[in-house]
Amino acid sequence: MHIIPQIDPVSEAAEAAQLAFRSFADSTPGERARLLRKLSAAIGDHRSTLVSVANRETHIDTARLNGEVDRTRFQLQAFADVVVAGGYLDAVIDPPVSGPPPAGHPDLRRVLTPLGPVGVFSASNFPFAFSVLGGDTASALAAGCPVLVKAHEGHPRLSALTFELAADVLPPGVLSLVTGREAGQALVRDPRMKAVGFTGSTAGGRALFDLAVSRPDPIPFYGELGSVNPVVVTPAALEARGEDIVRAFVASYALGAGQLCTKPGLLFLPAGHDLEDSLRAAVQEVAPAEMLGPWIREGYLAAIRGLASAPGVRTVVAPSPDEQIAPSLFATTAEALRTQPAEECFGPAALVVEYASVEDLRATLRTLRPSLAAAIHAETGDEVAQAVHADLDAGRLVWNGWPTGVAVTAAMHHGGAWPATTAPLHTSVGANAINRWLRPVAYQDTPDSLLPQPLRRDNPWGIPRRVNGRWTRDPA
């Protein structure tokens, strides 16, 4: 009898990540920053090939893909800066205080340390910025965690190409690529994985979250899921610049064929507005576009069929039956929306919601589930804005702007309560995204020789540390 050895790519990759972990975690900030900058350079060097492959696989136009390459490179470089600056380690030192407890205590030093190998699920709609070398991977590598990426089926060649570029830069085992639904589930279950990041649908994310938390050893699962992202227009803003607002609204919700997690799905307008013709005209001006893939197209068409036939909903611009999808628009009243919760519709459709009064508006806003982002268009000193602002439940609140376009900065928060995410304390964009991959460890009375570098008395890395409550780079 011959026993044919079964090669399990997830298990193999997890083993390699495990083997790579200790030395990668112990690498200096300078070493990790160099790797991140090299990854950014590699993407830059192969930009035209990558963009062309991405365009063929995702149908996203090359201008947007080039912008995404810029953003992806910017993220990798930003995390290199974060690592070198060292504040992310949140090093805290409380020198000993003599006397009995509770006031007296030994020397205590705390620092953040990488969790271990982690999994990252690529998104379909950001083939660079949330894919193989996207923000999740960049932040995990910056933290010192080896990464197993689950490639998205929507752009397999681009994933393989990006991975090959990265494999030339990174030490063995630090980054692996696996493919297929089963591999994704195996990744979440693998005992060597210590956390998972995911960007995608609420249903898919929930299924994987359920796997992560039902492990014998549950692990953190950072799912960035669906979101309706409401936008409120006050009567004063409507009067001052209604035409401009609705045109910008259509541009925002149709951007990228509506396949963005920050797409404004709901526009609250005062009842009696006279902008329906302007809305219709603006929608009809948008060129049809091919969606990311047939499975997304099918899901989108089913979702808008449901929307169009929902009680109280009327069609403003009907969906196109063509292969290329033109945006569609629907309308309802705030009162009608209260009877059935709004769901994300992934694609170029939106719902105008007409409110009869501020009370009507607030009552409906309070029934909405939390979003990644929300926006309000209002005038200076606008009393309606003052009244409703606190009713917007979102990770990011935008004033006189649009939720699409997520800046990569320290103050960004791209997150929110369920169903926007599975982890309301965390962000998947911006400097704080690194926090997802780190856990604290405290050292009590430990001599320098056994302390990690960030906690040693002479502060060899020169990082900022909170000593007795005060930030300093001095020895302590």
Add this chain to the structure above:
Amino acid sequence: MHIIPQIDPVSEAAEAAQLAFRSFADSTPGERARLLRKLSAAIGDHRSTLVSVANRETHIDTARLNGEVDRTRFQLQAFADVVVAGGYLDAVIDPPVSGPPPAGHPDLRRVLTPLGPVGVFSASNFPFAFSVLGGDTASALAAGCPVLVKAHEGHPRLSALTFELAADVLPPGVLSLVTGREAGQALVRDPRMKAVGFTGSTAGGRALFDLAVSRPDPIPFYGELGSVNPVVVTPAALEARGEDIVRAFVASYALGAGQLCTKPGLLFLPAGHDLEDSLRAAVQEVAPAEMLGPWIREGYLAAIRGLASAPGVRTVVAPSPDEQIAPSLFATTAEALRTQPAEECFGPAALVVEYASVEDLRATLRTLRPSLAAAIHAETGDEVAQAVHADLDAGRLVWNGWPTGVAVTAAMHHGGAWPATTAPLHTSVGANAINRWLRPVAYQDTPDSLLPQPLRRDNPWGIPRRVNGRWTRDPA
């Protein structure tokens, strides 16, 4: 037919907490600090009554209970200081940068905001410090979250008394007390609860964790569970001060009748040590003590019966069959321990583990599951310490000390990976415990009138904020 209205205490308390939430969350740091200090004063004013009730209900001696009252008051006051200092809000401001993305961006400001009403499960073994007004409640109130406390069955009168004192201080709905196992489950399931803190057994914690993550809207569950807390003695330390170490070990594991989550459950000694007589003598000197309750006594006796009959384990000091429990001690080899993972045994028992070589020690340490704390006893420049330190997987690593005694400071970390906790990124002791109850919100281009106070341009609370990456209290 008469319909008898059913009063559901959890639902009623959750509704009251929900109603209290907005105004409590919006209270100023000064207001919340005053409430926390008043709670501390109330406990101090009624210390003798509280300690006497606690002593009757828990059998913990009054000296330790008085120490716990001190600690509980210290925690409440420490969180008052944390709230006033304002750094916990992690306010970040990135003023606008002109130009196209990714470098250009709008004005972005981020701050932490309370999650909403939260649940806290009291522990049996700290009737003050991890009970009605313990660290979980103090940190949640400091964050601005109303709290529903599930009282522990082990000290019902003390819980009610403490709650009454608190109810005189706090606004209505900000703190509620519920009792009973079913109420605990209802609390975790209640849609108004936005997070739960728990201190207790791995089995009980896991069951509640499973409830929290299987809600239609899963919520964070911070379970501080079981832990074996290994202690390693190097050959050099054994030679220099073996007698002192084993005496201190017995005192640490028998403290509080071994009913502490940081009890050192495993003592790794070099094989061939001649300390067994000293160990036996030290154990036999410890006075028997009544355990927290009959259910803990039963669980403990079952656990040590299992330990005593495990393969490769021999009894050094046999368990006492009396009502009052004297400590017991067992011994095994590192090799034998590798074949069956060590489990927490809640009570005054410990296991001496004899290692034949550094390799033997390291191989066994690597099979241990993560702990809340671990310790190493070693000499200066000790090569064995250097070799094994990284094999200790715990939230806190202690040098030449004992894991019992958890200081309440900013640098403390009382946590760890599963099964030490359900949330490896968080601590239940120290200033960072407040982070569990807060989520970030970002504001984009928002005018001062709609910004929360910590983000307003003139910094009305005078808190430290990170502006363009630099900590400052200046306007921005």
